[in-house]
Amino acid sequence: MLGTIAIFGGSGGIGSAVARAIKARGYQVHLIGRDAGRLASTAEALGGATYSTADVEDEASVIKAVAEAGETLAGLCYAVGTINLKPVTRLTADDVARDFRINAQGAFYAIKASIPALKAYSGVSSILLFSTVAVHQGFTAHASVAMAKGAVEGLTLSLAAELAPKIRVNCIAPSLTRTPMAAPLLANESMATAIAGLHAMQRLGEADDIAPLAALLLSSEAGWITGQSVGVDGGRSMLRNKG
Numbered sequence: 304m305l306g307t308i309a310i311f312g313g314s315g316g317i318g319s320a321v322a323r324a325i326k327a328r329g330y331q332v333h334l335i336g337r338d339a340g341r342l343a344s345t346a347e348a349l350g351g352a353t354y355s356t357a358d359v360e361d362e363a364s365v366i367k368a369v370a371e372a373g374e375t376l377a378g379l380c381y382a383v384g385t386i387n388l389k390p391v392t393r394l395t396a397d398d399v400a401r402d403f404r405i406n407a408q409g410a411f412y413a414i415k416a417s418i419p420a421l422k423a424y425s426g427v428s429s430i431l432l433f434s435t436v437a438v439h440q441g442f443t444a445h446a447s448v449a450m451a452k453g454a455v456e457g458l459t460l461s462l463a464a465e466l467a468p469k470i471r472v473n474c475i476a477p478s479l480t481r482t483p484m485a486a487p488l489l490a491n492e493s494m495a496t497a498i499a500g501l502h503a504m505q506r507l508g509e510a511d512d513i514a515p516l517a518a519l520l521l522s523s524e525a526g527w528i529t530g531q532s533v534g535v536d537g538g539r540s541m542l543r544n545k546g
Contacts, residue, residue: 309378311357311413312383314334316484317482319348330521333352335354335357336356339356369416369417369420380430381430382517383433384406387402431520432473438456471529472530473529475533478507478535478539480508495507502537508536520533
């Protein structure tokens, strides 16, 4: 057995897709999230996985959930985020603080709690975080989430240096992806089509577009990759449309 990978946000759109891809590679999966019912359904759909509930804004809750994942971890995936799109003049202090707590501080809590188990793994273990294309492109109404995810990319670099060579740390920065969390934003089909058209690949992302790279970065096959933030974004961060 290759070991266990703990996935925060494991019942979400991207988290569950990563869980499927990781399970297909032969790893055991421990799902962590807020909703026990959704976690149980996801675990059943995977054909067997363990799970714990946690509130990522509460460090004690995160520590407890990580402990339940086991004494040894091959990897940690923090697939938790927010979509809070408001002009800066409408953002409140609570908006900004919550985005930071969920995206960046929660990742910090999860990593800090997991380090002993990641170090106990017999091989080189791995951490995977999630950013957003909005860190690299200036998008209107993205100030709060881009600021929080920018902190995630800084955390990726700092910890990749600090935890090497025993633990690798990488990050994926997707563009807009069809997930339950993004559903309200994409409910207007004409808006969804317009946003899709801004991508070189002329479509929105799907969770299964992101999961294969996530699974690779978490696996031992990526043993010489660390400190990277990789765009999985249909070309949005680097390319202009032909039109």
